[in-house]
Amino acid sequence: MFYKEFLKITNVLDEYFVNAFDFWLTTLSDREAKTIAVSAVASRFEVKYCVADEMVKFAEKEGILKKRYIVLCANDECEFFYGEYDAEDLIHLLGTVGYCHNCGKEFIISYDNTQIVYERIKNPNVPESLIREEIKKREKKLEGGINFSPADTLAKNPKEIFELYYKPSESAYKELTKLRAALDGPFKTSKEKGDALENLALCLFTQIKGVSGTNKIHTNTNQFDCTIRFPQSSGVFPTIMNYMTPYFIIECKNEMEKQGKGKTPSNTYFHKLSDIMSSNDAKLGIVLSRGEASKEDIAIAYQNYLICKGTEQPKIMLSFSDNDLKILIDKKTNLLDYMEFKMDMLTMNAQNATLEMFEKVNCYNI
Known part of the structure; x- marks a missing residue:
């Protein structure tokens, strides 16, 4: 286990899932580690959305992940990246009009086109040599990729809106x-x-x-x-x-x-x-x-x-x-x-x- 914090939940969540998530999070590239979506975790590890959500929320509580918000263009067949924001900035943008430089159209910034993602802000306290050694032992593909889903939007997560x-x-x-x-x-x-x-x-x-x-x-x-x-x-x-x-x-x-x-x-x-x-x-x-x-x-x-x-x-x-x-x-x-x-x-x-x-x-x- 690279992140020792995850040892606290191996007797609560499935230990295999916790270990796999720990390795995946440790080896994600810095770019990919900025857009971790709950739905992507659920899909990658073949667990229920609520299980993935509990895992991610625990990592946030332990200061390993930080919540961020990504706004996508709301126009049909576009969904181009518009911007990333913290909570304070997003509050002032919701309900306003944005302009997409990809499709050349305006759209309303709303809960429906705002994705909840998490960014890795803390690396495990282990030597790089140990991580490289562990990577060599594993054959699975490490790339995470950005995999957004309607389940990740604010519109589908009312508790997140209140928070x-x-x-x-x-x-x-x-x-x-x-x-x-x-x-x-x-x-x-x-x-x-x-x-x-x-x-x-x-x-x-x-x-x-x-x-x-x-x-x-x-x-x-x-x-x-x-x-x-x-x-x-x-x-x-x-x-x-x-x-x-x-x-x-x-x-x-x-x-x-x-x-x-x-x-x-x-x-x-x-x-x-x-x-x-x-x-x-x-x-x-x-x-x-x-x-x-x-x-x-x-x-x-x-x-x-x-x-x-x-x-x-x-x-x-x-x-x-x-x-x-x-x-x-x-x-x-x-x-x-x-x-x-x-x-x-x-x-x-x-x-x-x-x-x-x-x-x-x-x-x-x-």
Whole structure:
């Protein structure tokens, strides 16, 4: 085994496959090692796509591979290479018009013509002589080649789209953990108490690329706890992101009562949020409280959804609590994916749904 990191998964994935992948990755030319596609791995080693995906994702997690995005011309019978980008650059290109110098036509840059590939960024810590010696022992052809498939596009990988826009760093998670620990005080004033939750909300939601936020917005009739701007607009956005534009409102309640669950938000917060959204262009509103929303709260949100369903101004009101913060911060669940789940549960009027019910079972649990 050239990459010692792969020894960690030989008892999880098929050992023959892991060894073969290790040798193949080690001996790929630098050019070929810049465009490793999951479908190509699956085809080459005759394994299921999900098995190849687990292998590649593990290599990425270990710092051996790095994810990149390649845009191809979308015109029929062309599919010429247009450019390669990192996540930050791609976000600004999606939905824009590109010009292909091969076919001489314009095309829209979208999820459908954006391929997910991986680049080898780390070589194994072994002598070159050992690699050459091992190559001589093997007879199989080493060339990998670029072998793209529709299965490698962003359009076929919705989880990758969410990860494109939301992937906090470890330092960001440390800051979120610190801000959550500060929610219980001690506080000198009620303003400090409210600010603690608002600061956490701003830190969490501004981890989404392309957004900005503040807790200083006042109108003639209301003060918004947090206003999150997402001024971008594109027909290629995932559903939840269409509701985030041009901005959305977060109402925060950092209160601890002595009876009952002790933290359930008053339904006046949902009525207040509904009134605020009715007076502006916000399509998405969130109540962030320490406790879970009551059945009455959920009913208010659902009725507002039904009333505005099919109109030019839909109204999606979601509830986040301490339990949700634990899922987002401790378990590092993708915020956009989780918001989409919350929205689906609202529109279904589902009372008992959990994220685990909808999680795709991996071929292997790595």
